[in-house]
Amino acid sequence: MIIIHVMGGLGNQLYQYALYEKLRSLGREVRLDLYAYKDAEGAEREWRPLELEWLEGIQYEVCTAKERQQFLDNSMKPVDRIRRRLTGRKDRTVRESAVYMPEIFEMDEVYLYGFWGCEKYYEDIIPLLQAKIVFPESSDPRNAALMRSMAGENAVSVHLRRKDYLTVADGKRYMGICTDAYYKGAIRYITERVERPVFYIFSDDPAFARAQFCGENMHVVDWNTGRESLQDMALMSRCRHNICANSTFSIWGARLNRHPDKIMIRPLHHDNYETLDAGTLHAYWQGWVLMDADGNVC
Numbered sequence: 001m002i003i004i005h006v007m008g009g010l011g012n013q014l015y016q017y018a019l020y021e022k023l024r025s026l027g028r029e030v031r032l033d034l035y036a037y038k039d040a041e042g043a044e045r046e047w048r049p050l051e052l053e054w055l056e057g058i059q060y061e062v063c064t065a066k067e068r069q070q071f072l073d074n075s076m077k078p079v080d081r082i083r084r085r086l087t088g089r090k091d092r093t094v095r096e097s098a099v100y101m102p103e104i105f106e107m108d109e110v111y112l113y114g115f116w117g118c119e120k121y122y123e124d125i126i127p128l129l130q131a132k133i134v135f136p137e138s139s140d141p142r143n144a145a146l147m148r149s150m151a152g153e154n155a156v157s158v159h160l161r162r163k164d165y166l167t168v169a170d171g172k173r174y175m176g177i178c179t180d181a182y183y184k185g186a187i188r189y190i191t192e193r194v195e196r197p198v199f200y201i202f203s204d205d206p207a208f209a210r211a212q213f214c215g216e217n218m219h220v221v222d223w224n225t226g227r228e229s230l231q232d233m234a235l236m237s238r239c240r241h242n243i244c245a246n247s248t249f250s251i252w253g254a255r256l257n258r259h260p261d262k263i264m265i266r267p268l269h270h271d272n273y274e275t276l277d278a279g280t281l282h283a284y285w286q287g288w289v290l291m292d293a294d295g296n297v298c
């Protein structure tokens with residue numbers, strides 16, 4: 001059996017679910033561990049909701065507390081940890097330590113702890129994921145109306161993530177990647193290749209987005225909040241082309257886009273600690289346009 005720890009917001013939860021589906025496609029016995037959302041307390045508990053539960057069409061098996069304890073040495077009482085060491089049994093956690101770790105597909109009887117965000121893990125099962133990940137019907141009629149409009153135009157999603165990336169903690173990791181030059185370069189790239197594009201801006205800072213993107217063919221989508229926030233991803237997936245932030249949320253919006261001729265643009269690097277060269281990233285993210293902070297295609 002393989003157990004996958006689930007953590008983070010919707011984008012990261014979808015990556016962990018996707019790894020579950022990938023391993024199942026290889027004939028493996030897999031479980032998801034929802035402990036961080038269901039049973040954890042204090043610092044271990046996720047402050048974000050388990051949004052996988054809100055999606056229609058996906059099914060998964062969840063590990064029991066007993067199964068979890070069989071894998072994790074640090075989840076057991078001190079006396080049990082001593083007994084485990086005396087019998088030679090070890091913690092079988094495999095932590096994500098590289099952008100792409102193909103060796104996990106050869107493992108068994110392990111507990112996988114990580115985000116697993118590389119496109120290469122799932123490139124062969126994306127049609128399966130697109131079919132299974134179904135968004136619930138929105139209670140806001142503006143979303144259905146916008147989807148109808150998008151169907152008749154060259155709609156392009158633009159994701160601008162700011163608030164948590166401006167904090168001291170997250171800023172060191174994420175800032176300086178999606179610059180004004182990045183967005184200008186991405187919009188220019190689309191405009192040169194797409195006839196009469198219409199840009200839809202999705203942001204956690206709509207006031208800033210309106211100030212930055214104020215052209216006649218630019219519209220800020222600012223009404224989906226709370227449980228309805230996943231409707232922004234649904235709308236992104238209905239666009240014909242996608243300009244992503246360094247955010248798993250918009251990456252999934254683009255990945256779930258079923259238009260065969262879609263253009264997907266993402267930042268060259270997801271965070272400031274990533275050091276892979278453009279050639280390696282192209283191999284890991286086939287079909288994507290990689291753009292640097294200066295707005296240049298790499």
